[in-house]
Every structure is written in C-alpha cells, then in structure tokens.
Amino acid sequence: MDSNLLKVFVEVANEKSISKAAINLQFAQSNVTSRIKQLEKSIGSSLFHRVPKGVILSQEGERLYPYALEIIKKIELANYEMKNINQQKHLLIGSTESNASTRIIPFLLELNKDFPNMTLELITNTTKEITKKILDYKLDIAFISGLPKNDELMILNKIEETIVLVEPKDIKAQNIYLSFKNGCAYNEFGQTYLKEITNYEHKNLEFGNYxxxxxxxxxxxxxxxxxxxxxxxxxxxxxxEITKLSKKIVNLPTCMVCRKDNLPRIKNYLENFKF
Structure with missing residues (x-):
C-alpha cells in the first residue's frame, strides 16, 4: 500500500473535503481525486461518501483511517530521526498568542544563541489549534494555556500565570465579554466564570490581538x-481596573508540552529553561 496515497486519504478525511485537501497538499483537485480512486481500487472498497458539503468516511474508510494515520506518523518520525540523527537540527514551535506576546522572543533568542546550527520555526494560534497540531505531529513543542488534557502529551516546563478580571477604570463596563478568538483557554473559562458570578450571559466579542x-x-x-x-x-x-483571581478559582499556567512518543532531542535543555 502506497504511503503517499495514504497521506492524501488522511488529508481528505481530516478536511472532509477534496478541494480543501488539495489546497493543503498543494495538489490539483483532480490529482487528489485520482489518488483516492487509485487507493480505493487497490483495496477494493469505496472510502468516502459524497455529501452536500464535501465527503465523509465510509465504513471501510473509518476502519482504514487509524492504520493510515499510524503508518504516516511512523514514516514522518523515521524521516525526522534520520535528519536529526546526531542533533536537533530543526525545532517546530507552537505558541498561544498570549505567550507569544509576553515571552517567546527571549526564548527564541536564547535558543538561537545556545544552538546556532538549529533552525527554528514558530506558529501561533489558540490553545485548541496548537494542541491539535502537536497531537498531529506537526510541532515538536507547544506552549498552551492550562494543563494538557490529552494523555499523549507531557509537560516539559511550566510557567505560573496570575489570571485577572479586567474592567474599565472609571467607566461602567457594558455586559460584553471581550476575548481572543474561539479556542482560547481564557475565552472558554471567562464566559463561564462571568455567568456564574453575575447570573447572566455576557455578549461575546472576539478579536485577533490583545x-x-x-x-x-x-x-x-x-x-x-x-x-x-x-x-x-x-x-x-x-x-x-484589575482584580486578581485566586488559583482556587482558576489555574491556567502556560505549559510547554510535547508528545510522549516524540521527545525533542534538547528535552533536558527545555526542561531546565528559566522563563
């Protein structure tokens, strides 16, 4: 079974769309379609059902998906290990916007100084999206808000955060909760907390920067x-107007995490890094 075909299959399954998968893979849509047909022919089963908004896995596709994902991950890990056989040559870093705004630059500068031959790549997004990327082996390490909820992740380093309720100083605030975009850990906690202490829901407005x-x-x-x-x-x-919230109310440290089965070669360095 061709691993390249499996990679196309997994991308289509994840996106539930041939056109979106084609964009991600930088293929022509017809190329993706032909590869899926080639895979279906080789195993003798239809892998997708067409629906109005795209495609969904068939019963046979559902059975193939976890095996395909495992094969792709093992191939990617093998390639990674061979490229980094003696040292960490490249480090893919994911970070929440909040961490990127406060401490990522000194961290990158220190890494670059201590590992001058290692290339660095940074991706920023919400905790939800960054967690998904590291679980999909698309990152080596990630800074997320809150303790990881997935057993496949381990904490390399932890930075305690003081969480605060922020309001206007001399103006009565409207009943609006201002937050970073959907998937931000502070967004999810904040709306629930305000509803509990005020007994009503706040209108939520999302923004792209703090x-x-x-x-x-x-x-x-x-x-x-x-x-x-x-x-x-x-x-x-x-x-x-800033009101500190007790850790008994909210405990959302910034955690540097990695996959347990994909430890960075500079693991010890990262564990002992002082933020």
Missing part, C-alpha cells in the same frame, strides 16, 4: 479575563 481587547476595555466597551503578564507587557496596568 492590544485591541485592552484598548476596548479601557474605552468602556466591556471586560475580560486574561493573564496579568499580557497587561504588564502592553503597559495597561495603570489604565484598567
């Missing part, structure tokens, strides 16, 4: 729950 969130809070648009490190980094401490 500078905008804090600026809107300062103007009285609403409130948010964020790590204090972001507010200090963006110099908003004097402009906002």
């Amino acid at each position: 500078e905008t969130i804090l600026g809107c809070i300062k103007a009285g648009m609403g409130k948010s729950i964020l790590p204090l490190s972001i507010i200090k980094k963006l110099n908003y401490e004097k402009d906002l």
Whole structure:
C-alpha cells in the first residue's frame, strides 16, 4: 500500500473535503481525486461518501483511517530521526498568542544563541489549534494555556500565570465579554466564570490581538479575563481596573508540552529553561 496515497486519504478525511485537501497538499483537485480512486481500487472498497458539503468516511474508510494515520506518523518520525540523527537540527514551535506576546522572543533568542546550527520555526494560534497540531505531529513543542488534557502529551516546563478580571477604570463596563478568538483557554473559562458570578450571559466579542481587547476595555466597551503578564507587557496596568483571581478559582499556567512518543532531542535543555 502506497504511503503517499495514504497521506492524501488522511488529508481528505481530516478536511472532509477534496478541494480543501488539495489546497493543503498543494495538489490539483483532480490529482487528489485520482489518488483516492487509485487507493480505493487497490483495496477494493469505496472510502468516502459524497455529501452536500464535501465527503465523509465510509465504513471501510473509518476502519482504514487509524492504520493510515499510524503508518504516516511512523514514516514522518523515521524521516525526522534520520535528519536529526546526531542533533536537533530543526525545532517546530507552537505558541498561544498570549505567550507569544509576553515571552517567546527571549526564548527564541536564547535558543538561537545556545544552538546556532538549529533552525527554528514558530506558529501561533489558540490553545485548541496548537494542541491539535502537536497531537498531529506537526510541532515538536507547544506552549498552551492550562494543563494538557490529552494523555499523549507531557509537560516539559511550566510557567505560573496570575489570571485577572479586567474592567474599565472609571467607566461602567457594558455586559460584553471581550476575548481572543474561539479556542482560547481564557475565552472558554471567562464566559463561564462571568455567568456564574453575575447570573447572566455576557455578549461575546472576539478579536485577533490583545492590544485591541485592552484598548476596548479601557474605552468602556466591556471586560475580560486574561493573564496579568499580557497587561504588564502592553503597559495597561495603570489604565484598567484589575482584580486578581485566586488559583482556587482558576489555574491556567502556560505549559510547554510535547508528545510522549516524540521527545525533542534538547528535552533536558527545555526542561531546565528559566522563563
């Protein structure tokens, strides 16, 4: 069974769309379709059902998927091991925007100084998306908000965060919760917490950066729950009403994690890194 065909199959299954898979793989859509047909012919079964919005796995496709995923992962790991047989030559790093805003630059500078021959690549997104990428072997390490919930991940390093309720200083805040985009751990906790203490749901507005969130809070648009490190980094401490939340209420440290079956070669260095 051709592993290249399996890679196309997994991408289509993940995206539930031949066109989206083609974009991700940088193939022509017809190429993806022909490869799926080639795989189906080789195993003698149809792997997908066509639906109005794309495709879904057939019963046979569901059975093949975990085996295909395992084969692809093992091939990728083998290639990675051979490329990094003696040292960590490349490090793929994922980070939440909050961590990227506060401490990722000193971390990257230190890595580059201590490992001058190692190339670095950084991807930022929400905790939800970054976690998905590291579970899919698309990252070597990841900074996420909160303790990892998946048993396949292990913590390499942990940074305690002071979580605060942020409101306008001299203006009554509207009943609006301002947050980073969907998938942010602070977003998920904050909406639930505010509903519990106020007994009503806040309208939720999502933004793409923390500078905008804090600026809107300062103007009285609403409130948010964020790590204090972001507010200090963006110099908003004097402009906002800040209430620290007890760790009994919320404990969302920033954790550097990796897959248990894909440990970085510089694991010891990362575990002892001082943030």
